[in-house]
Amino acid sequence: MGRRSRKRAANPIAPPVPRDESRTSAPVAAPPRPAPRTATYKSRREDAPQPAWAPFPLTELAILLSIVLLGVGFFTHDATRGVLLGGGFVLVTLSAGELALREHFSGYRSHSSLLAGICAVLAAVPVWLLPVPQELVLVVGAVAFFGGLALFRRAFMRRSGGVGFRA
Missing domain, CATH: 1.10.287 (Helix Hairpins)
Known part of the structure; x- marks a missing residue:
């Protein structure tokens, strides 16, 4: 079997006629500005924050x-x-x-869960040392974890330009 050919139009569309720019009074549009750099989900090694003791x-x-x-x-x-x-x-x-x-x-990478976990341990250990029921220790740790998670995530989103996490 051979290839089927499409039926071609009898009158092909003519190319557009160039307009005479001197006769139009419309202002020429400025070239579009490049889009502002948006926050990315991938962190680059050169953007890593340096400590005060850097070398x-x-x-x-x-x-x-x-x-x-x-x-x-x-x-x-x-x-x-x-x-x-x-x-x-x-x-x-x-x-x-x-x-x-x-x-x-610094907005380099999100460590919200790790920092919230550290806050939960720091809040739960003093309660664990007191003579209170162990359920209270769990409640204090959970409240500290979820509260810290929300606050650390919001702080990272502010620092990174709206990105919720970075890898």
């Missing part, structure tokens, strides 16, 4: 030290085990929390 990798060294403390504490079975594990957990929480705060409030 010195203090945050990275603190995370490395906390990994070493956690590793040594995990494999140690004497009286210093609790101190090593506790120090490792506190140090990694502080250093990762500092990095998350810096990136979140």
